[in-house]
Amino acid sequence: MSILVFAESAKGKIKKAGFEATYFGHLTAQSIGGDVISVVIGDTTNAKDLGKYGATKVIQVADQRSFDSGIYASILAQLATENGATTIIVNHSSSGKSLGGRLAVKMAAGLVSGVNSVPVMDGASMRVKKPVFSGKAIAECEITSINKVLTLMGNAFPPLEVGGPISVEDSKVDCGSSVYKVTETKTVDGVVPLPEAELVVSAGRGMKGPENWGIIEELAQALGATTACSRPVADTGWRPHHEHVGQTGVAVRPNLYIAIGISGAIQHLAGVNSSKTIVVINKDPEAPFFKAADYGVCADLFDVVPALTLAIKKYKTNA
């Protein structure tokens, strides 16, 4: 009845998502019992740190190839069987989402995707919650099969240290071979990717033009936040598409989302309404976004944003 966690890594390091999934494995173990086995695929330098977040065993599979959901699912399923794990946890990330369905089929497991609650057992069934309708409701799901697969919503359980580093076991599990080859991986360095960001500064058409984005970047920099934008801004080419937050773009769930000059169309809200705290800066008092916000400033953004940047800098200097 152990719990197997896939701890994601990139460029030789465990990602924050990997610690998050492991910590969620720890919380799950406290609720339903069992050990927490974290699996790392590829060589990393800090897999031992998974012990700090609750892993009772860490297995590293030496595999230098790029992500292939078929191969990764096969590795995880083999290790689950070898270690008597019946609950598998992956992140609700780009990799995790492509693993969830495969693992469910491979292991005849019930799958709940994007969970944001610690599961509980009810007899032989597992109950766990997930947001549905783009965050407008929460569903309580029941998994009735013996094997269970959960994909964990990002930023739902910030990882806390509950132990110390532990030794890493190498696994010689058979990896099989990929039928396609990855030719290129392009990622932006030095910036927290939007789906993982805890602080997001986002701006919309109220900015009037791309040449005015300097104040947004300065605010983001002062906060250590990632920049984002609304759909019209991305569609007109003012900002790159990967910054587009909303229903068709990236869904974010940061601790803080600052919306500047964005009216708050329902499609935009669908991508941001899981944010813990929302600040809206807009000069239109009728902007629908104010209804979804925790804090609001109804004034000209060209006055407010530089003032907010100054206030943040002052706070950071004194803190």
Add this chain to the structure above:
Amino acid sequence: MNLLVCISKTPETTARIAFKDGNSSFDTDGVQFIMNPYDEWYALVRALELKEQHGGKVITINVGDTSNDPMIRKSLAIGADEAVRIDADANSSFFVAKQIAEYAKANDINIIFTGKETIDYNSAEVGGMVAEMLDLPYFSFVSKMEHDGDKAIVTRDIEGGVEVAEISGKFVLSAAKGLAEQRIPNMRGIMMAKRKPLAVIPAIEAEGNVKVNKYELPPEKAGITMIEANDMDRLVKLLNEEAKVI
């Protein structure tokens, strides 16, 4: 090339979300249903473009009852050559995936397209399940895909970037923004759609092992605190002490 596009029916984006029967089921009263936008705008349109380039046919597939037919006809009006409806209640991802996989197996499909997720359950499960059932490679969140008739160059979105892969042979993908541009059906398309084949076939048995017991609405926001434009120090203080986010 035979291209299979999975289309799902979802409540329209602005639909009021409410529940009935002791919060155990979605209240569809007064709700408008549409084709899931990722399926319609990106998956279907990219499949049509590939067909226009290389020949072959585009088939749309849906699991549902006769009330889904207008949506399925819309996929034909946009340009699909034929459609299949599996006559059953789409009650779980596993059940739906099983129907699609069985159809694809029997019909020599080269590429299976799904949307990146449906806008109701946001699960992103069916594509991976179909790929596993058919033992095919799966690319999720594909924002670009070029095909020269032999091999495809597939670009998928990953956190903070993209990954590009090269593949010959069959595969499954889930479509994200960027893959294609939405097409609006024209009158000629709508007229032609009426004469295109829509096959209704019985479901094969498959038992899902997840069910939704009940729904709840998220906790209400406490209400908004308005802050004067000349008092950003107060906003910073509130973010730090009250919201505890900085």
